[in-house]
Amino acid sequence: xxxxxxxxxxxxxxxxxxxxxxxxxxxxxxxxxxxxxxxxxxxxxxxxxxxxxxxxxxxxxxxxxxxxxxxxxxxxxxxxxxxxxxxxxxxxxxxxxxxxxxxxxxxxxxxxxxxxxxxxxxxxxxxxxxxxxxxxxxxxxxxxxxxxxxxxxxxxxxxxxxxxxxxxxxxxxxxxxxxxxxxxxxxxxxxxxxxxxxxxxxxxxxxxxxxxxxxxxxxxxxxxxxxxxxxxxxxxxxxxxxxxxxxxxxxxxxxxxxxxxxxxxxxxxxxxxxxxxxxxxxxxxxxxxxxxx
Amino acid sequence: xxxxxxxxxxxxxxxxxxxxxxxxxxxxxxxxxxxxxxxxxxxxxxxxxxxxxxxxxxxxxxxxxxxxxxxxxxxxxxxxxxxxxxxxxxxxxxxxxxxxxxxxxxxxxxxxxxxxxxxxxxxxxxxxxxxxxxxxxxxxxxxxxxxxxxxxxxxxxxxxxxxxxxxxxxxxxxxxxxxxxxxxxxxxxxxxxxxx
Amino acid sequence: xxxxxxxxxxxxxxxxxxxxxxxxxxxxxxxxxxxxxxxxxxxxxxxxxxxxxxxxxxxxxxxxxxxxxxxxxxxxxxxxxxxxxxxxxxxxxxxxxxxxxxxxxxxxxxxxxxxxxxxxxxxxxxxxxxxxxxxxxxxxxxxxxxxxxxxxxxxxxxxxxxxxxxxxxxxxxxxxxxxxxxxxxxxxxxxxxxxxxxxxxxxxxxxxxxxxxxxxxxxxxxxxxxxxxxxxxxxxxxxxxxxxxxxxxxxxxxxxxxxxxxxxxxxxxxxxxxxxxxxxxxxxxxxxxxxxxxxxxxxxxxxxxxxxxxxxxxxxxxxxxxxxxxxxxxxxxxxxxxxxxxxxxxxxxxxxxxxxxxxxxxxxxxxxxxxxxxxxxxxxxxxxxxxxxxxxxxxxxxxxxxxxxxxxxxxxxxxxxxx
Numbered sequence: 001x002x003x004x005x006x007x008x009x010x011x012x013x014x015x016x017x018x019x020x021x022x023x024x025x026x027x028x029x030x031x032x033x034x035x036x037x038x039x040x041x042x043x044x045x046x047x048x049x050x051x052x053x054x055x056x057x058x059x060x061x062x063x064x065x066x067x068x069x070x071x072x073x074x075x076x077x078x079x080x081x082x083x084x085x086x087x088x089x090x091x092x093x094x095x096x097x098x099x100x101x102x103x104x105x106x107x108x109x110x111x112x113x114x115x116x117x118x119x120x121x122x123x124x125x126x127x128x129x130x131x132x133x134x135x136x137x138x139x140x141x142x143x144x145x146x147x148x149x150x151x152x153x154x155x156x157x158x159x160x161x162x163x164x165x166x167x168x169x170x171x172x173x174x175x176x177x178x179x180x181x182x183x184x185x186x187x188x189x190x191x192x193x194x195x196x197x198x199x200x201x202x203x204x205x206x207x208x209x210x211x212x213x214x215x216x217x218x219x220x221x222x223x224x225x226x227x228x229x230x231x232x233x234x235x236x237x238x239x240x241x242x243x244x245x246x247x248x249x250x251x252x253x254x255x256x257x258x259x260x261x262x263x264x265x266x267x268x269x270x271x272x273x274x275x276x277x278x279x280x281x282x283x284x285x286x287x288x289x290x291x292x293x
Numbered sequence: 294x295x296x297x298x299x300x301x302x303x304x305x306x307x308x309x310x311x312x313x314x315x316x317x318x319x320x321x322x323x324x325x326x327x328x329x330x331x332x333x334x335x336x337x338x339x340x341x342x343x344x345x346x347x348x349x350x351x352x353x354x355x356x357x358x359x360x361x362x363x364x365x366x367x368x369x370x371x372x373x374x375x376x377x378x379x380x381x382x383x384x385x386x387x388x389x390x391x392x393x394x395x396x397x398x399x400x401x402x403x404x405x406x407x408x409x410x411x412x413x414x415x416x417x418x419x420x421x422x423x424x425x426x427x428x429x430x431x432x433x434x435x436x437x438x439x440x441x442x443x444x445x446x447x448x449x450x451x452x453x454x455x456x457x458x459x460x461x462x463x464x465x466x467x468x469x470x471x472x473x474x475x476x477x478x479x480x481x482x483x484x485x486x487x488x489x
Numbered sequence: 490x491x492x493x494x495x496x497x498x499x500x501x502x503x504x505x506x507x508x509x510x511x512x513x514x515x516x517x518x519x520x521x522x523x524x525x526x527x528x529x530x531x532x533x534x535x536x537x538x539x540x541x542x543x544x545x546x547x548x549x550x551x552x553x554x555x556x557x558x559x560x561x562x563x564x565x566x567x568x569x570x571x572x573x574x575x576x577x578x579x580x581x582x583x584x585x586x587x588x589x590x591x592x593x594x595x596x597x598x599x600x601x602x603x604x605x606x607x608x609x610x611x612x613x614x615x616x617x618x619x620x621x622x623x624x625x626x627x628x629x630x631x632x633x634x635x636x637x638x639x640x641x642x643x644x645x646x647x648x649x650x651x652x653x654x655x656x657x658x659x660x661x662x663x664x665x666x667x668x669x670x671x672x673x674x675x676x677x678x679x680x681x682x683x684x685x686x687x688x689x690x691x692x693x694x695x696x697x698x699x700x701x702x703x704x705x706x707x708x709x710x711x712x713x714x715x716x717x718x719x720x721x722x723x724x725x726x727x728x729x730x731x732x733x734x735x736x737x738x739x740x741x742x743x744x745x746x747x748x749x750x751x752x753x754x755x756x757x758x759x760x761x762x763x764x765x766x767x768x769x770x771x772x773x774x775x776x777x778x779x780x781x782x783x784x785x786x787x788x789x790x791x792x793x794x795x796x797x798x799x800x801x802x803x804x805x806x807x808x809x810x811x812x813x814x815x816x817x818x819x820x821x822x823x824x825x826x827x828x829x830x831x832x833x834x835x836x837x838x839x840x841x842x843x844x845x846x847x848x849x850x851x852x853x854x855x856x857x858x859x860x861x862x863x864x865x866x867x868x869x870x871x872x873x874x875x876x877x878x879x880x881x882x883x884x885x886x887x888x889x890x891x892x893x894x895x896x897x898x899x900x901x902x903x904x905x906x907x908x
Contacts, residue, residue, distance in 0.1 A: 023615070042496055042591070109527075109528065141543065141630060196635060199642045224618040226619050227626050227627065229633075232631075233641045234632060249533075249536050256427070257444035272423075276415075
């Protein structure tokens with residue numbers, strides 16, 4: 001008989017969005033043959049949360065969803081104590097989502113010193129310093145189910161994943177969300193007259209799209225296997241980044257009409273030079289409706 | 294090794310600039326320029342295929358020249374107000390040391406757009422210069438010194454003002470030397486753009 | 490005796506007191522909150538469109554729609570295309586449907602000696618997620634509905650795709666939930682006849698019917714729904730008598746000392762919200778019949794929730810046909826939000842019932858935000874003298890396991906309740 005990898009899914013200060021995002025994983029049947037949840041917020045498990053907090057149950061991987069504060073309790077035990085207990089046992093810890101990784105939206109929920117496991121936005125947090133080597137960060141609000149599940153398979157198969165400075169696997173986070181967006185041409189040629197409700201146009205110039213400086217595979221591994229926010233016309237909100245959520249999300253922060261945040265790794269001079277060149281040309285095809293009569 | 298052809302090109306540009314300034318753009322021909330450089334007309338065409346191409350290469354040359362100067366200022370660790378003064382100074386200095394450059398920009402490039410239509414769409418030929426101005430504005434707003442506004446309303450105010458002063462100077466209308474206006478003009482521009 | 494109720498998008502504690510072997514009171518406690526309303530204060534109004542879906546991972550879309558409608562109600566002459574309205578209604582329907590599948594296969598089945606049917610929960614759920622993603626880009630946590638419409642434009646092919654996801658989901662219902670063609674099920678009026686069919690729903694209903702103890706687990710027989718759509722009607726039902734004249738002004742929220750969940754009442758009375766309430770107010774024949782025979786019991790509640798899958802799928806097909814692609818998806822608001830000083834509110838029907846959002850804006854910044862969630866209505870913790878809806882349904886039962894089923898029949902969502 002195959003041995004299933006034992007996974008503990010622990011929710012801290014969260015909305016359970018990652019839990020439900022996970023349900024969109026399309027090869028669930030196979031997954032459930034390879035993994036077993038010793039506890040999951042929705043899926044029935046061998047143990048109750050009460051057992052988890054009162055005993056020390058065998059486990060291979062600890063998944064943490066939600067922001068972390070010593071003050072926050074599950075079944076009357078501080079989430080920090082639960083993490084500390086299981087982190088010693090497990091082979092790997094995965095922070096599932098931006099809250100668990102950086103603090104995210106619930107960083108502001110008012111609990112004392114709320115943050116991600118190792119990061120408070122960009123700052124390092126030392127509480128769990130000894131676990132750094134064991135941790136993989138999967139940021140995103142929520143995390144794409146493929147990103148989560150395939151990371152779990154990597155752990156199961158002892159594959160060493162290259163990670164970035166925030167411990168995010170480069171396989172998923174070396175890309176920008178901009179990669180693969182169907183609106184790319186409007187960005188490339190600086191066609192900046194985007195209006196909501198249209199197939200055409202790029203949201204980077206006016207409507208706050210953070211895709212060119214947000215790390216993630218949203219336009220490479222499509223959501224629900226059919227679409228992405230930017231393809232649909234919704235600006236990328238930068239939900240995989242330590243800064244999520246920034247303020248004024250539907251509007252591009254500009255200085256004298258020049259976007260403050262530029263594509264990641266692109267020098268301002270280079271960007272403006274290229275922009276100046278492309279803006280000089282009017283490309284009729286991109287000024288027109290995609291489906292014109 | 295410095296590119297010989299590039300060097301020659303620059304020589305032609307410098308010479309053409311002077312001739313355009315002294316004789317006028319339309320009355321100066323390619324053979325005139327060749328003659329002045331003691332080159333054959335045929336050889337001249339090896340460098341620039343037409344007068345229009347030469348014209349746009351000249352504007353690019355000026356843009357690179359000014360852009361380089363601006364970049365030096367942008368990269369200095371000084372306040373936006375100081376940068377403003379240095380840009381005004383640099384522009385006026387160029388207008389007095391190389392008057393043909395600013396003259397070309399104001400009287401030929403801006404006044405004969407039809408010549409540049411095919412090769413210099415938008416701000417294509419003045420990209421280096423405009424990019425540096427953008428960086429000056431962007432950093433000014435980012436650090437809180439300048440007020441957020443449309444790029445062109447700021448650009449027009451700045452460059453229109455400087456251009457206007459050089460134009461007045463060229464027409465011999467200015468009673469004083471350009472340098473004497475640096476202080477007031479800096480004050481005016483900064484006050485107009487400042488976030489205060 | 491205190492029992493920790495788990496896997497309800499968090500936990501709640503039920504403190505049971507027994508008298509003569511029967512439950513005579515249950516105190517309902519929610520132990521934590523995330524202070525969403527505080528997080529919103531001081532933020533730009535439009536940012537609520539991104540923050541609020543994160544109230545809940547399973548019904549976040551209802552929070553998005555409630556947010557956008559609350560913000561839109563702050564404007565005086567905002568224009569909204571019919572096309573945008575239909576798209577919003579469609580995606581909200583799809584969210585309700587995925588929720589009901591999950592609840593039935595993951596929460597209800599295990600009470601009757603079955604194991605969870607994870608794949609039966611995820612298969613149709615994923616189809617509905619895809620259908621939402623066509624419009625919203627992704628599910629969960631899209632913010633595609635914005636003030637003035639929706640961000641997306643859709644094409645003929647999108648409509649074809651969406652229609653197929655609905656058809657495929659209907660087929661799943663026919664093959665699994667009730668093994669009869671969709672049309673027959675929609676036209677059904679007799680809940681007894683329904684029990685003669687094969688399928689996961691009739692199976693469970695037959696088992697519920699067998700449990701004598703569940704027959705008396707009833708509450709006040711008072712229902713309310715404030716959310717209106719082209720399908721749902723606003724109104725209340727008292728002992729099956731329906732009236733449509735209700736006002737949000739009579740809804741009151743009050744603090745509870747022992748719990749992070751606030752109580753919600755209408756004219757000082759507790760009302761049940763959710764699919765059963767909606768079906769009673771809509772006078773859905775099959776559910777009215779079940780209610781006549783079984784009252785506001787677990788039987789009616791389970792049937793109403795699962796049956797809503799079929800009615801909503803059917804209605805979504807009609808909505809999809811009504812989409813006029815020539816209309817705009819988005820019409821720019823007449824006033825920039827940063828110049829807006831106003832207040833507004835909204836009510837939408839979320840999976841678990843009426844969801845209310847109230848907002849106050851000054852110069853485009855949120856001054857105050859209030860959220861009343863469906864679970865608050867159903868789980869308001871009343872006193873012994875005046876128990877809440879779920880409390881009343883549990884009183885008189887003899888064991889905790891049954892009480893937990895009754896409690897979960899309301900489809901409890903912990904994260905929403907305390908938000």
